[in-house]
Amino acid sequence: MSENIKLATWVVLSPFLSLLVIGVFTRTYKKLSALVAIAAISISTILATILYFKNLYGLTAETHYFEWLITDYFTLKFGILIDSLSLGMMMVVCIVSLLVHIYSWGYMEGEAGLSRYYAWLSLFSWAMLVFVVSPTLLQAFFGWELVGAASFLLIGFWYYKPEAAQAARKAFVMTRFGDFGFFVGLLILLVIVGNLDFHVLNKLGTSLGVSPRLITLTALLIFMGIMGKSAQFPLHTWLPDAMEGPTPVSALIHAATMVAAGIYLIARAYGFFSASTFAMEFIATIGILTSFIAATIALVQNDVKKVMAYSTISQLGLMVAALGAGGYKAGVFHLFSHAFFKALLFLCAGSLIHHFHTNDMWEMAEKGGVKKMKITITTLIIGSLALAGCPPFAGFFSKDAILVAFEMNGKHMFMYLTLLISFLTTYYSFRMIFVLLSPESEHHDHKEKHHGHGHDSPANMTIPLIILAIFSVLFGFVDTPLMNGYFDKFLLNKHEVEHLHWSVMIKSFVVFLAGISFAYIQFAGKKGYREGFAEKIGWVRALLVNKYFVDDFYFILVRGLVYPFAAILNWIDRKIINDTGVNGSGNIVIYSGRFISSLMNGLLQRYLGTSLVILFILVFLWQLI
């Protein structure tokens, strides 16, 4: 085992050990459990950082396997794969996870189930890291399912809230539905190719004897899983509901890492996916469609977390579209930068919710005092600027990379759609900001005394915000000539520095300005509830408020199809198989027994009659023969 692999092994194992320690020893000591989990993820982060600095300019793939299951025509292996992509993702996961762990210390203070909370966070971190370092599709599936379970447990953390319970169930079942496709795709590949190593799958397009149709079929099946986990249309509706979970969880799982797992998987198996032109077209189309739909729904949301959730779906859609259109670097770059600024946005939202005890931006504005939460509101603005793609924040450069990728690959339609989506993104982000900053209503003084408003959240919550804000400001520069195109060097081992694409940048900046001024005109400096432009047209409003009726469709599907089908089968089982088949044959035995015993009731006449009948039958049969 090489040094790199050893380090990576401990990065992965550390949260798992924390899960065990919490489960076995410290579960009754809340603070201790939290410390154990934080210590474990810190160790992971430190080791990952060491690993990163040892391989500052990327590395070629190093793998280590052990045999998990051996059977006749294949061996299923688990292992560790370290290359630039997994190293980068590992860093992102560790950093965000560590910050969320620390932030939760403040956010979840006084929570009765704190040990459980930290245990599930450790479970999640472990599963996510297992997924990230996986050298085979099977291990990826393994981690993929486990992060899904962790997500279920954490969304349902406040299980006594019916909405949370419902949301957890929906998230699990819907992603599981997608995973059906993933699993079938995996099985078909395993049966036909006999090997699930990514390095084999990535060369499948060029290897002989594998039909392109098979690749297309399996790629689409696996993409079905990605649609579930990365919340792509039409399997996206679980993600907004998942906001019922604690906000730090939303930041970690439903913004930065788990939902990005699908994007990571496409990047990981990029050779495999790009071997099928049709699959890539399909992926790109679904991505851009998702992005547009989610961005429009975000326009009418009043819950800050919902705004961010739809914005997450929208950004994930962009990444998927970028990868589908051939922009490998652009997709991965946006994945990393989005992880930072979206985690930041969610943690800011958490800080606001912690303070105001409401999710509704209008109510927050009503209560007033947002401006006094200096760190929170500053970092929230930084995050929104990054999300909206204001130069020089992280989102600007990564979105720029996506636009360039579309342009280079001749997808002009996609580029203009992305610009439109950017406009909507800027608009809804700053709608939120301007609403929150709107002048306070007169009676806030009275409330201020009551709630002790005017303080910011405690330091263990604000420090993660500051760190993430720094990332959100600076991360974008890694792909600029200022840092000699560092990101290209790291990820692609490419040494020539790319120029800035001024034409695209200017377009994107103009769109940003348009979005922010539009939001400014409609929302800035005004009191009370106001409708945005999307809400003024009746049918648009109806469409958006009802989220394009996708949820209603599922509701009808489950209520009208699944439950009745189950009820019919149950009726068949009870009435036909059991009552008629099983009890019926029993009854035949009972009645024939009664009949025969009635022939032997002790009366001579009956015996004589019976004998005569039998005699007749025998004679008749004899005649027949």
Next chain:
Amino acid sequence: MNFPILSSILIVPTLGVLLILLCKPEQKTAIRVISLISTGITLLLSIGLMILYDRQTGGYQFTEFKPWVPQWGINYILAVDGLSIPLVFLNAIAIFTGVLASWHIEDRTKEFYALLIFLATGVFGVFMTQDLFFFAIFYEVAVLPMYLLIAIWGSGKNREYAAFKLTLMLFFGSAFVMGGILYLYKAAGLNTFNLMELKRLAQYPKEIQKILFLLFFIGFGSIVPSFPMHTWSPEGHACAPTAVSMLHAGVLMKLGGYGLLRIAIPLLPSGLHDWALLMMGLSMCNIVYGAFTAIAQDDMKFMVGFSSVSHMGMVLFGISTMTLTGINGAAFQMFAHGLVTALYFSSIGVMYNKTHTRMISELGGIANVMPRAAFFFAIAGMAGLGLPGFAPFVAELMVFIAGVSKYPMYGIIAVISVVVTAFYIIRCIQKTYFGNTNPKWKDLRDATNFEVVPLVILVIALFVFGMYPRLVLDLMQMETKNIIAKLALM
């Protein structure tokens, strides 16, 4: 001669039963402790088997041979191989945790424990004997006490009907098995019931194999249970006391799959070729139909019962593929499903002891008052729906691989059950444990440390064998390879 470890596995619980019978009915604690000690020793012995079994040599080991009725070729033969050791271990865990889970039983404690352990002894016998005559005897011993256990200690007004139906259907099956065994004995013409001899020497013509295999398929199929002979299972579980459900779904159902793998397939390989399609078709009904029917259930035990129907279908599906992966998957599924249903039923039992209802519609928010019971049911559910990291995932993975390679279309249909299973399990967790607590349940007390012990044991087992399946899979593979070799000869 070495220490007769296999006979000890039979004798220790039998001694336990005898000691229990000597106790006075009032000495309940003594009875429980005797039960716990005797099953505990058995568990240790079965772990010993796993460790001491020589994996290099393989084949039958720890053989004990005593002539019994030599003129008819009946011998007392005990031997275990890679296929039976995991099942012996499974049975030992199930009875040990079952004894712990029925600690609260106050009504006729003495008879309850005596019957329960007697039943488990029969199951041990089935898994260890290599003589068909003894197989038949142990098989009956394993089935018979079930009637009393359900009819006397069961719950619900239907319990006598359920017990009656269960016993009759299992005897219906065992009649076919008996007939089949006698036919095997006669048709081989070797004047021996010795299964090892028969496997080596007996040659059955194809036409006879065809008939005989059908007999065994009906016989063993009714205990698996194969569709449409499954209706005893949900009802039987629902009415049975916790430990009986655990043993029943955990181990007794495995007698069917084990019988097929031990007797029917090695002796009658061409019979399997003749009937594989039928088996596959019925198993598809089990898997998909069972899963969908589980959605419609309100009684949690009915739901788990139908999920057992669905998951035991995987065993038949795996066998019907006639590939090494499929049969490995089937064998592993028997083991994994045993652990998972034992956990299901014990966690439901912990709750039922307090609530006295299992109706999903009447419960709700139980996690607020009984977090432990909820936690363990959730773990069972997660394992049951095939979450990686737990043993059932490994089994399902292998069965599905084999299924997709052999019958691609049906294999994919079978995978649908993964989604449906998630649907009903998660629905049950949400409706039963999550949400607001019904005021009726506000004062429930959570499971005690002691009650949790069996649950913890099962969770550990599920996790260990799920993370490192080779612990048992390599064992099973030694024997399944021979089965495949026989099948390939045809």
